[in-house]
Amino acid sequence: xxxxxxxxxxxxxxxxxxxxxxxxxxxxxxxxxxxxxxxxxxxxxxxxxxxxxxxxxxxxxxxxxxxxxxxxxxxxxxxxxxxxxxxxxxxxxxxxxxxxxxxxxxxxxxxxxxxxxxxxxxxxxxxxxxxxxxxxxxxxxxxxxxxxxxxxxxxxxxxxxxxxxxxxxxxxxxxxxxxxxxxxxxxxxxxxxxxxxxxxxxxxxxxxxxxxxxxxxxxxxxxxxxxxxxxxxxxxxxxxxxxxxxxxxxxxxxxxxxxxxxxxxxxxxxxxxxxxxxxxxxxxxxxxxxxxxxxxxxxxxxxxxxxxxxxxxxxxxxxxxxxxxxxxxxxxxxxxxxxxxxxxxxxxxxxxxxxxxxxxxxx
Numbered sequence: 001x002x003x004x005x006x007x008x009x010x011x012x013x014x015x016x017x018x019x020x021x022x023x024x025x026x027x028x029x030x031x032x033x034x035x036x037x038x039x040x041x042x043x044x045x046x047x048x049x050x051x052x053x054x055x056x057x058x059x060x061x062x063x064x065x066x067x068x069x070x071x072x073x074x075x076x077x078x079x080x081x082x083x084x085x086x087x088x089x090x091x092x093x094x095x096x097x098x099x100x101x102x103x104x105x106x107x108x109x110x111x112x113x114x115x116x117x118x119x120x121x122x123x124x125x126x127x128x129x130x131x132x133x134x135x136x137x138x139x140x141x142x143x144x145x146x147x148x149x150x151x152x153x154x155x156x157x158x159x160x161x162x163x164x165x166x167x168x169x170x171x172x173x174x175x176x177x178x179x180x181x182x183x184x185x186x187x188x189x190x191x192x193x194x195x196x197x198x199x200x201x202x203x204x205x206x207x208x209x210x211x212x213x214x215x216x217x218x219x220x221x222x223x224x225x226x227x228x229x230x231x232x233x234x235x236x237x238x239x240x241x242x243x244x245x246x247x248x249x250x251x252x253x254x255x256x257x258x259x260x261x262x263x264x265x266x267x268x269x270x271x272x273x274x275x276x277x278x279x280x281x282x283x284x285x286x287x288x289x290x291x292x293x294x295x296x297x298x299x300x301x302x303x304x305x306x307x308x309x310x311x312x313x314x315x316x317x318x319x320x321x322x323x324x325x326x327x328x329x330x331x332x333x334x335x336x337x338x339x340x341x342x343x344x345x346x347x348x349x350x351x352x353x354x355x356x357x358x359x360x361x362x363x
Contacts, residue, residue, distance in 0.1 A: 004036050004072055005117040005323055010107040011041025011080075012122025013129070015088050015096040016300025017310035019049040022122060024312040025319070026075045027056040035323055038067050038076045038116055040103040046077070048087050052308045067115035080106050089306025097128030104139070108146050111291045118292035118322040122315065123300045137168040140286050143293055152189040152287040154262075155272060155297060156321065157279035161198070161262045162271040163190040163287070174267045178210065178223060183231035186264055191240045193287035194262050196332045197325045203261040206251065207232050207244035210266045214247045228266075252278070281314040283321045292325050294318040 012018030022039065023046065025031065043063065050058060062074035070076040081102035086095045104121065111119045121139050136142040144151045155162045165186045166177050187205060194203035209228060211221035218225060228245045235242040246256065248265070252274040257263055265271025275282060275297075282297040296314035304310055 004034075005326055006036045006038055006067065006070060006115075007319060007322060008067065008107045008110060008116035008119045009037060009039045009319070010100070010103045010119065010121045011039065011045065012100055012103075013092075013096045013125045013300045014042060014045045014085060014099045015091055015093055015305060016123055016125065016302060017305050018100075018122030018300070019045050020052065020305070020308065020310045021296070021312035021315040022046075023049055023053060023059055024056055024310075025316050026059045027053075029057070031319075032073050032075060035319075036070055036072050036074075036076065038064075038070045038078060038110075040078050040080050040107040040110075042081055042083070042085050042099055042103075043077060043079055044083060044085050045087055045099070049089075049306070052089075052306055054308065067110045078106065090302045090304075092125055092128045092302065094128060094131075097125055098131065100124045101129050101131065101134045104142065105134075108142060111293070112146055114291075118294070118326050120315070120318050120322050121293065121295040123296065123298065125300050139293065139295065140167060143286055143289060143291075147289050147291055149289050150185070150189070151289050152186060152193065154190065154193060154285045154287045155275045155282050156198075156285050157275070157282040157317075159279045160257050160275065161194065162275045163193075163262060163264050164266075164268060164271050165264060166267050169267065171267065171269075175210070175223065178227060178266060180227040180231045180234070183207070183228055183264075184234050187231060187235040187240060187242050188238070189288045190262050190264055191235075191242075196329055197285070197287060197292075198261075199328050199332075200261045202241060204259070205235075205240065205242045205262050205264060206246055206257065206260040207242055207264045208248045208251065208266060208270060209245035212247065212249075214245050248274070281311070281317055283314065283318045285321065285325065292322055292329070294322040294325070 059075055061077040062071055063077050064070055081099045085099055107119050110116050126138055140151050153164045153167050165183055166174050169177055191203055194200045210223045215221045215224040224245050232242045248270055284295045284297055286293040296318050
C-alpha cells in the first residue's frame with residue numbers, strides 16, 4: 001500500500017467527453033487496487049454525467065482538500081473551479097474552458113510539487129480554454145512553462161511510437177522552424193526517452209523526410225539533404241541508431257515502421273494521421289520533462305458528449321502507460337546510478353564462482 005502510485009487526473013473540458021470516460025473507468029472499483037487516483041475537477045459535473053450512464057456502477061468519490069490527503073483504495077476528488085458551473089454537453093463555452101483550466105493548473109502544481117507521481121489529462125478545447133490567465137496552445141506548452149525543459153510529444157501504442165520535431169505549429173510555418181540542430185536534438189530526446197521510459201536498451205529510430213518522395217534528389221525540396229540527413233549523420237556519430245530520411249507514405253504503407261522502436265516525424269499530422277489510423281486507443285506522452293504526463297489520443301468529441309457512448313479505452317491506456325513509465329524511470333535511475341559499482345559487483349561474483357573448487361563425484 002505504501003508503494004502505491006498516486007496518479008492525478010484532470011477533468012478536461014466539462015462540455016466534452018472527459019467526465020464520461022473518467023466515470024466509466026472508475027465504475028470498476030478494482031482499479032483502486034492498482035493505484036491511488038486523484039481527480040481534479042467539478043463534483044457537480046461528475047454528478048451531471050453520472051445521470052447519462054445507465055449500465056455503469058456509480059462512483060463513490062472521496063472529496064479531499066489536497067493530494068496529500070488522498071486515501072488508498074478510494075477514488076479521490078479535489079474540487080476545482082466554480083461550484084455553480086453551467087454544463088452544456090457538446091457545446092463549446094467559456095465556462096467549460098475555465099473549468100478545464102482551473103483543474104489543469106491545480107493538477108500541474110501538484111505534479112511539480114511531487115504530490116502526485118504522474119498526471120493524466122482529459123481532453124481540453126484549446127480555443128475555449130484561452131483567457132488572460134491561460135495563453136498556451138495545449139497541455140504540452142503549459143507543462144513546459146511550469147516544469148521547465150523542452151518537451152517532446154510521443155504517441156505510443158503496442159504497434160508503434162511516433163515523436164514529433166514540431167508540435168502545435170501551423171503547417172505554413174513548419175519549414176522555417178526546422179533546422180539541423182532541432183532535428184538532432186529531437187533524435188537525441190527520443191533516443192533518451194525510449195531507453196529510460198520504455199526500457200529499450202539501444203533503440204532503432206526511423207526519421208521521416210519532410211517532402212514527398214524524400215525530396216526526389218532535390219526536385220521536390222532540399223530539406224532532406226541540407227538539414228535532415230546531416231542531423232541523422234550527427235546522431236549516428238554519437239552512437240545513436242538513427243536511420244533515414246524515409247518518405248512517409250511508403251514507410252507506413254509498406255509496414256516498414258514495424259522494424260523500428262520509434263519514429264520521428266517532422267510535423268504533427270505527418271506522424272499522427274498514420275498513428276491514429278493504424279493504432280486506435282493510443283496514448284499521448286509528453287517526454288523529456290522531469291515529470292510524467294499522458295493523455296488519451298482523442299479530443300473533446302463534442303459531437304457525442306453527453307450521450308453515454310464515448311469509448312474510455314484510450315484514457316484507460318493513458319493511465320496504465322503513466323504508471324508503467326513512472327516505474328520504468330525509477331528502475332532506470334536505480335540501475336544506472338554508479339554503473340561502475342554494479343559492474344565491479346557482478347565481476348567479483350563471476351570470479352568467485354569460477355574460483356570455487358570442483359566438486360568430487362562418486363559414481
